[in-house]
Amino acid sequence: MAVDILTVTDPPLSRRFVVPDRIDELDGIRGFAAILVVFHHLSQSFPGTPASSVLRLWLAVTHAGWIGVDVFFALSGFLITRALLNTKGRPHYYKNFYIRRVLRLAAPYFLTLALVACFIPHSFAFLVLSFFYLANFAHPFGIDMVYGPLWSLAVEEHFYLVWPWLIRFLKRKTLFMLALAICIATPLFRFVAQKYGFFDPYVSWFRFDGILWGALLALLSGSPRVTRKQVLTWSIAVGGLGGVAYVGGAFLGAMARNSVLGSSVVFGVVAMATTGVIGLAISASGLKALVFLRNPVARFFGDISYWTYLFHGLMVNLALRLTLGWKPGWATYFAMTGIVFSACIMTGIAVRHWIELPAQALKKRFH
DSSP: OOOOTTOSSOOOGGGBOOOOSOOHHHHHHHHHHHHHHHHHHHHHHOOSOOSOHHHHHHHHHHGGGGHHHHHHHHHHHHHHHHHHHHHTTSTTHHHHHHHHHHHHHHHHHHHHHHHHHHHSTTOHHHHHHHHTTOGGGTTTTTOOOOOTTHHHHHHHHHHHHHHHHHHHHSOHHHHHHHHHHHHHHHHHHHHHHHHTTOOOTTSGGGTHHHHHHHHHHHHHHTOTTOBHHHHHHHHHHHHHHHHHHHHHHHHTTOOOTTSHHHHHHHHHHHHHHHHHHHHHHHHSTTOGGGGGGGOHHHHHHHHTHHHHHHHHHHHHHHHHHHTTTOOSSHHHHHHHHHHHHHHHHHHHHHHIIIIIHHHHHHHTTOO
């Protein structure tokens, strides 16, 4: 897994690795992550116990869709770190970064807060926390987390309050070693926190390793001293280790989030596996094994993934109300799924056209 990113002798120019500006597979990863989270909440919210064994199995499998959050974390860590490395020497580095974050995230986020205020009762205290990106501290403050999707946005914003400053002032080697040390130490920290009763899986410092695995790939692939082969080798090693650990642990029942071992390691290994896939996408462009990520459907959901992630919980609540009293069978499940996805698609297209794309046009002024 170790790759020397500080090789004394630089590789020839012809062997140096340049990350492509456009990577279609990353949109697909983002899209699949959003779909996984939607299916997780459909499974989590499905009323009653279905008579169909096939539906029970499907609900059990899709309940693991919560891993989509850790997929988002790793992808965010890669993309944002790559952007920060590319702009660290430019004027107005901090101002441009934070303005771009606001333009990318703020309007859909605060629109979601307004909708939650309208449609979820007794949400005022939680919305106050969420307004200041503190949704993930609801439990420590003794406040009900009435709308789950908002916690992960808080984790990311807390991370990016610090990370741009470290990138600005620390050398690449120091950053890489620091990030790797945190990635290794955080599962141990989660384990100790559970043993001593102060663990909360939503609190920021228990989840930074997910973002940092993606950041490690950005630090590695952005080095002028690293070749494509080294990036590919590192990605296969990290992704393979994470994938095998997750699948093997899940098979043995060791990856349950309600177990001490599972909660200690599962978030990190999912981020490792995701980082491996991202590394394959950037270093082995056109790989047949990743064709599903270049699928137009996956990439479409990638385009509307942010809004889908923010909005889908409200639609799950609506679907539950509309199917209230129905038998817990396939008809109920298909109806709920149709309501949620059709609403997310229609509103997602509108939000992208009228909010996100105009904001992206403004972002170009702040490089």
